[in-house]
Amino acid sequence: xxxxxxxxxxxxxxxxxxxxxxxxxxxxxxxxxxxxxxxxxxxxxxxxxxxxxxxxxxxxxxxxxxxxxxxxxxxxxxxxxxxxxxxxxxxxxxxxxxxxxxxxxxxxxxxxxxxxxxxxxxxxxxxxxxxxxxxxxxxxxxxxxxxxxxxxxxxxxxxxxxxxxxxxxxxxxxxxxxxxxxxxxxxxxxxxxxxxxxxxxxxxxxxxxxxxxxxxxxxxxxxxxxxxxxxxxxxxxxxxxxxxxxxxxxxxxxxxxxxxxxxxxxxxxxxxxxxxxxxxxxxxxxxxxxxxxxxxxxxxxxxxxxxxxxxxxxxxxxxxxxxxxxxxxxxx
Numbered sequence: 195x196x197x198x199x200x201x202x203x204x205x206x207x208x209x210x211x212x213x214x215x216x217x218x219x220x221x222x223x224x225x226x227x228x229x230x231x232x233x234x235x236x237x238x239x240x241x242x243x244x245x246x247x248x249x250x251x252x253x254x255x256x257x258x259x260x261x262x263x264x265x266x267x268x269x270x271x272x273x274x275x276x277x278x279x280x281x282x283x284x285x286x287x288x289x290x291x292x293x294x295x296x297x298x299x300x301x302x303x304x305x306x307x308x309x310x311x312x313x314x315x316x317x318x319x320x321x322x323x324x325x326x327x328x329x330x331x332x333x334x335x336x337x338x339x340x341x342x343x344x345x346x347x348x349x350x351x352x353x354x355x356x357x358x359x360x361x362x363x364x365x366x367x368x369x370x371x372x373x374x375x376x377x378x379x380x381x382x383x384x385x386x387x388x389x390x391x392x393x394x395x396x397x398x399x400x401x402x403x404x405x406x407x408x409x410x411x412x413x414x415x416x417x418x419x420x421x422x423x424x425x426x427x428x429x430x431x432x433x434x435x436x437x438x439x440x441x442x443x444x445x446x447x448x449x450x451x452x453x454x455x456x457x458x459x460x461x462x463x464x465x466x467x468x469x470x471x472x473x474x475x476x477x478x479x480x481x482x483x484x485x486x487x488x489x490x491x492x493x494x495x496x497x498x499x500x501x502x503x504x505x506x507x508x509x510x511x512x513x514x515x516x517x518x519x520x521x522x523x524x525x526x
Contacts, residue, residue: 230388234268234275234331241276245269246426246433247324248286253388254423255329256343256407263417265407268329280421284433287313287395287425291323295394303369304357307396313427315393317361326423327390330383342385343409346378347371348420350404351439352427354397361392371403378406398428400436 240259250271257266257277266277295301297309319325330342350356350373358371370391371379383389395401402422410416424436 230327230390232270232329232331232388234329234333236333238268238274239276240266241269241272241278242282244282244284244433244437245278246284246286247271248288249321249323249325251319251325251327252283252285253327253329254280254405255332255383256335256339256409256419257332258334258338263409263419265405265419265421280423281437284424284426284436285315285324285326286431286433287315287393287427288323289429291315291320300366303359303367303372304394305355305374307355307357307394310396313395313398317390317392319390325390326393327388328383329388330385331388336386338411339409340385340412341410342383342387343407345381345383346406346408347381348378348404348406349373350401352395352397352401352425353399354395356396356401356403357394358391358403359394360389367392373403393425395425395427399431400433400439401425401427402436402439 247269252270253268254265255268257264259266265280267280267283269276269278269283291313292311293314295304295307295310295312295314301308315324315326328345330336330339335343347358347370356371356373357369360368360370362368370381402424404420404422406418406420408416408418422439424439426433426436
């Protein structure tokens with residue numbers, strides 16, 4: 195019947211508007227790896243002072259320290275593990291990490307890096323080099339952020355390109371970050387999870403990758419924290435240079451700044467009053483589509499009413515013809 199078609203059309207239109215207003219994001223789901231099983235306890239200490247890590251396991255992840263939402267590096271090379279400031283921590287990507295990048299079509303997202311050598315922190319652990327991942331396993335995060343958090347890549351400083359991607363078994367690799375693209379690139383971190391990825395650098399030298407971590411706690415309060423991950427790529431790169439690199443990057447927030455205010459999307463996607471342009475366009479498109487559907491429905495109703503009046507006023511027996519030709523409508 196027409197009213198069911200109208201409801202279906204309205205549902206499709208509203209669904210399309212909702213989809214248009216949502217930010218793109220990746221939720222990496224790599225195959226289970228026994229090496230990723232770990233326990234993060236609430237009594238792990240915070241270490242201070244500069245640190246350079248050349249090999250072994252390191253995770254970055256959200257923490258709540260002295261009531262403040264933050265993002266730190268969990269240094270599993272220490273025994274027991276300790277948490278460090280990302281500003282103090284430099285990850286050394288040694289020369290032994292330099293390998294040939296596959297020249298296959300599935301790695302086309304790496305662009306002209308395919309078929310060349312690059313410095314790679316691998317997704318699976320190699321005892322000779324650093325192994326970088328992220329986790330949402332700190333007890334206070336598990337308790338207060340049941341929906342996990344978003345890891346948002348916002349910029350890169352350093353020579354050449356930087357990429358982050360995940361291998362998904364027999365599926366094609368999933369790109370997570372590409373330094374040749376502007377704007378935010380978001381990865382959702384599920385609650386109480388531990389994930390590793392491939393971190394690829396085309397050229398040696400001091401590098402930083404700017405990130406935001408954003409989450410909504412059990413009370414509905416939004417939190418965000420901005421910082422940089424620091425890398426000395428190659429055996430001769432300066433860790434001090436990586437540690438001292440400028441904190442201002444186009445398109446990223448100020449380094450190491452915590453906030454409980456609503457999370458903002460990139461400025462290029464905002465109207466002057468802070469409302470995302472993408473959402474405005476989607477809402478306008480939805481209103482137009484719904485208006486057209488309603489207009490068509492009203493027009494059809496008027497047309498049907500006019501036909502009924504004509505049939506009822508016709509003295510030639512048209513009314514009986516109408517009644518004899520009733521059909522059952524299919525629900526579509």
